[in-house]
Amino acid sequence: MTSKNSVIYQLDGKPSIKQAIPLGLQHILAMFVGNVTPLIIIANVVNMSLADKTALIQCTMFVSGIATLMQCYNFGPFGARLPIVMGTSFGFVPVLTVIGTKYGYEAILGSCLIGAIVEILFGKSMSSLRKYFTPVVTGTVVLAMGISLLPTGIKYFAGGAGADDFGSLSNLALGTIVLLTVLFLNQYTKGITKLSSILIGLIVGYIVAIPMGKVDFTSLSTVNIMSIPTPFKFGFEFHLDAIIAVAATFIVSGVETVGDITAIAHSGIGRDATDKEISGGVMADGLGSLVSSIFGVLPNTSFGQNVGIIAMTKVINRNIVGVGACILILAAIFPKFGAIISLMPSSVLGGASISMFAMIAVSGIKLIASEPLNERNSTIVALAIGIGVGVSFVPGVFASLPESIQLIFGDSGLVLVALIAVILNIILPKEKENTDLEVGIV
Template sequence: MTRLNNNSAAVSAVDQRLPWLQMLLVSFQHLLLMYGGAIAVPLIIGEAVGLSREEVAFLINADLLVAGAATLVQSLGIGPMGIRMPIMMGASFAAVGSMVAMAGTPGIGLNGIFGATIAAGFFGMLIAPFMSRIVHFFPPLVTGTVITSIGLSLFPAAINWAGGGSDATQFGDLKYLAISAMVLISILLINRFMRGFWVNVSVLVGMLLGYAISACLGMVDLSGLSQAPWLQVVTPLHFGMPQFSLAPILSMCLVVVIIFVESTGMFIALGKITEQEITPAKLRRGLLCDAGASFVAGIFNTFTHSSFAQNIGLVQMTGVRSRFVTACAGCMLITLSLLPKAAFLVASIPPAVLGGAGIAMFGMVAATGINILQEANIADRRNQLLVAVSIGMGLAPVVRPELFAQLPQWMDPITHSGIALATLSAVSLNLLFNILGGADRAQLVRQPASH
């Protein structure tokens, strides 16, 4: 149910344009939610390569620039690229394991990572038309299972934030829990007692309140703000020419395939939320944007990009489905890439503030998946088994990330992604039980009629 005012029944929720103030506030919510994830990958890789603080800051700005541009293309569409839905883009965690390994390999390093990213992006653009045809393998049974798994796999991040973050010296301290609870309660109360505009920006209001209280308690660290430059322009090939080596390229090509699998599940999830049919043509446009963003990312000193699952929860939470909201957020990301001081302020949000918002939004994603599962025949024992096994597979790397540590390293992009494991499991079991097993199912259905 959309909460936007719609003066024309012919205008879908995805194409609605909000008043400017509401547009800016809801866009800022999207930016706050994905910002931590957007800067995490360059932080990890920069540390693995051994870059200076200034060079890591440049990596972060480069990532914000590409993420903003890719978000604009994905939301508005340019030529054959862009799914034209409310999607936020950012550096993908699927490639982190492979890139850290490359960073420590002599002769590869950062330029080898950029070269592999460029080659993998080109490879992705070649296979996107073929990958887009798999949309037929995502009936409500599979879609609901994947969306539920997405929500559940995001929950550990929200709980980690609520406890103060992975770097907290006293994880679970009462002050962290209190701030997270206050943000969550604020969001719940606004959704219960307010309407329209306030509901649409409930997450932002809760986070701003949490930030203000955190600042009063001395939990906001602004050290280093004065040293950050006012303006910095990201230039391509800042670290030198990319290097192209076969092994890193093959590894990153596998990452792109996994990103495509993840993105397919997320696009279909968003299609259900926004009441948009995800056709093969629309899916192809979305996947081409994912691949194109990765291709450009390698040139502009950053890494493989994909759609961010956590922002799907915000779309469901607020009921604001307009793609122009995420396009506006993309413009904000580009602006932040040019203004390091502003980016620094956004990065200073304490994890506990994000925790309260994350619990509500990620739970909404899981709830959407459960709602979609009602369209499938869950009374069927085989379908119950499909849901059970797929959700279990999706949670395996979340509960114990080291579970698959003994498997070959090239499998890390698959085994470390709960979304990828859940998607592959659900599609495979649906193929086994309901497609290849269609003939014997029909026979079981006809059998009682013969008595």
């Protein structure tokens, strides 16, 4: 099964259900909490009722499953036909928080609806724009993405931001157990245990957390056995400043997706992503987000956690991720299933997330290193990371700028990273082939 000729290492191979379910479930467990957390944050900002919040969490899982299937198998020109897991984007949280506070939830959905169309058009133009997204540019964005996710992983590891027992010894111990389990299985075992190291680590952590009193099953009695997600639960409002800010964030989300697709193709298949894969993937990003708006939930994008899993396991089979997407849809239709997963303590997820997020950063480094790291390329990486990631460590750095600018740049710094990398890649002169004279120039 673990031979590199196995179908699980083939993009279009057809694995058995015995292979596909645990490996697909691994992808879903890795992204599950991150998938619903942005919605919970925004729902709290707009003071949404518990009933509405519960219904939208269900819709979030449903739309993520549909969007993931679209990426794996494509819908016309939409989809990369790669093992891309789609989920609710954290990158939109800062801008949507401001919009929700200023205009309300309907304005969030209206701006996301228009922004999704902008991303579809952006994806359709990728064949002519791709020359601006060289491995150095996309690698820099992927590297920044991995770095920006690490604080989230550490917060999970310590118990989750805002938790009463944040940083407690029990949370740190639980996260460490998961991390060591994943590390041991990944490095010292073979076969299904190596490939499912993250899944097994999460299960071990979940089981250990129960006697520690960190899992409360009492809420399961209030969850319906079966429920169908419904669209158009909320209306739409359109405000120009909100639309501009969200559209800009969608473009950056598209650039992140380009980076994820590039990283999957590079680290999983060992080749460059094709124009069709990149264009289809970004367009599916937009279409998935358009469907999200219809179902009243936040924009979808490719999930970096799952890029990290592929980088760790080299399991590139898209049918495995397709099975994972079906699990997501079932979790939406049968809420008790999703509720059991949602009870997973944050520290358990953090123990697995740290290595996955770090692997995303490593994938970015590999992409950057696939081109000569000459003075020009080094400057692009240094300035984009230095400024873009640097400002994310200093909240309020744009406080004196107009609110519209703050909306666009948010707190993550990824907008700046992408913008700086693309602009520098366009304006900096190309370096000539090294000569004996040029080698000595620093």
